[in-house]
Amino acid sequence: MNTPGGWGPPPPGGPGPGVPPQLPSQVCVRHPNRPTALACTRCDRPACPECLRPAAVGQHCVDCVRAGQRDVRPVRTIAGATTRGTFVPYATYVLIAASVIVFAITAAQSSDVMNNQSPSRLFADWALWPRGIAQGEFYRIIGSGFLHFGPIHLAVNMLALYIIGRDVEHILGRSRYVAVYVTALLGGAAGALALQDSLSVTAGASGAIYGLFGAQAIILIRLRQSPGPIFVLIAINVIISVSIPGISLWGHMGGLAAGTAATAGLLFVPGWLGNTGGPSSSSARLIGWGSIAAVAVFALVVIALRTLQLRSEFGYS
Structure with a gap:
């Protein structure tokens, strides 16, 4: 029904015809x-x-969302590493990829996948050869950790690295994990050079992986969980190292000792020295990194002293 003048109320839901909508x-x-x-x-x-x-x-x-995220304290592990919703162990994957690539190069150079060490030039240049160390070829100490004798040796080590490395990397954080891995590699080289025959040739990531075994045991102890399964795994591997000829027992033991000591220093020494700021505090980080460095330096000192003995043994001035 129209009102006088012919105008009616606007239709429901908006203004009448010809009237533009109101903008905010x-x-x-x-x-x-x-x-x-x-x-x-x-x-x-x-x-x-x-x-x-x-x-x-x-x-x-x-x-406001960005400001709120800055105000939220990140969740950290016992080593002070920041935890994320989805963790990807990039460092472990890179280490595996590096070993696989190096193996592929040695296999291509030797034209034999099963016997990749001979006559591969890369294998000859990087293997932990005491005479080469005596001549100053110290790059062998790191390079030998990425060489492997055949595909089975490679597969066993990479499987162990994949299984153990992911968990250790998650707890320690990427940088500390790599530092412990390298320290264990140095410890394995030190053990092999100091306690094995001076004519032996050593290669493989086993020393560093044994170091991760020790790191995993220390992590479980720090978390107040039973380290029994990892102790059994270590014992089995030690028995294998003793039973099968040609396996570098002292390289394994050196890596195990270095990795265990470095991780123990990282997780326990800050508390022993009275740190109360938690694992992410600057003092805890400094003490933890200092502990890892101390173990690495000790391994390097052993290597240096053994190098002097080898130079005398081989008649180098």
Whole structure:
């Protein structure tokens, strides 16, 4: 029914014909050209849908979301490493990939997958050969840790690294994990050079992997969990090292001792020295890194002293 003058009420849902809709009088704080009727429920600033995120109550602008994330303290492991929702052990994958690539090169050079060490030039240059160390070829200490005698040796070591390495990397964090791995590698080289025959040739990641076995045992002890399974695994591997000829027992033992000592220093020494700031405090980090460095330096000193003996033994001036 029309009112006098022929005008009626506007139809439900909007203005009448020919009347433009009312635009919001406020604009997004991040996009001044976008009118909006929405606002952040935390700071009350106007924001367009693109700049808002769902929240427990209402919706927050991206600036408030970012500020809230900075205020939240990250969850850390017993070693002070930051934990994430989905952890990817990149360092372990890189170590595995490096060993596989080096093996592929030695197999291609020797034209024999099963007997890749001869006549591969890379294998001859990188293997832990005492006479080469006596001549100053110290790159063999690290390079030998990426060489392997045949595909079975490679597969066994890489499987062990994949299984143990992921867990240790997650707890220690990527940088500390790599530091412990390298320290164990140095310890294995020191053990092989100091206690094996001076004419022997050693290669493989076993020393570093034994170091990760020791690291895993220390982690379990620090978490107050039973280290029994890893102790059994270590015992089985030691028996294998003793029983099968040609396996570098002292290289394994050197790596085990270095990895165990480095991880124990990282996880226990800060507390023994009275650190009360937690594993992520600057003092704990300094003490932990210092402990790893001390073990690495000790291994290097053993290597240096043994090098002097080898130079005398082989008649080098």
